[in-house]
Amino acid sequence: MKIGEAARASGVTAKMIRHYEAIGLLPPASRSEANYRDYGEAEIHALRFIRRARDLGFSLHEIASLLALWGDRHRASAEVKRLALAHVEALEAKARDLSAMAATLRHLAAHCHGDSRPDCPILDELARSN
Structure with missing residues (x-):
């Protein structure tokens, strides 16, 4: 084909x-x-x-x-299993990282008035230098 x-x-x-x-x-x-x-x-x-x-x-x-x-x-199926479990660990680490990012953004959004005032903790956090 x-x-x-x-x-x-x-x-x-x-x-x-x-x-x-x-x-x-x-x-x-x-x-x-x-x-x-x-x-x-x-x-x-x-x-x-x-x-x-x-x-x-x-x-x-x-x-x-x-x-x-x-x-x-x-x-040996052990090698296949090793690859799969290593991938699971990487996915779980990524999920933890994404969850932490979401929590940070949720916290920042909760502290943003979301009104006509110019002050915004979300932008302040993004602009912050470490």
């Missing part, structure tokens, strides 16, 4: 398919006699794998590792 059909079948845009090929995450597709990219079920399956991994927030580097592990039928 051509790249547009592969995009529809996998849920990955044609632009991202080209990008994944360019960075080596996905092997270059075979070409038809008319020089169109030609994708088969294996490539569609790999693209769906990549899309799902991206949906879960894995980086391209992590996805490359996961793809290599997925393709290695003699791999």
Whole structure:
């Protein structure tokens, strides 16, 4: 199937398919006699794998590792689990950081009168030098 059909079948845009090929995450597709990219079920399956991994927030580097592990039928599942749990830790740290940012902004907004006066603790905090 051509790249547009592969995009529809996998849920990955044609632009991202080209990008994944360019960075080596996905092997270059075979070409038809008319020089169109030609994708088969294996490539569609790999693209769906990549899309799902991206949906879960894995980086391209992590996805490359996961793809290599997925393709290695003699791999130890311990390595896959290690990668997944490391990603969970990173997501949880990011969630803590986002929660702290939200709390700070909530506090600042609570102390802002939000009226016609020019004084604003939100802007004062943003302008503050550490």
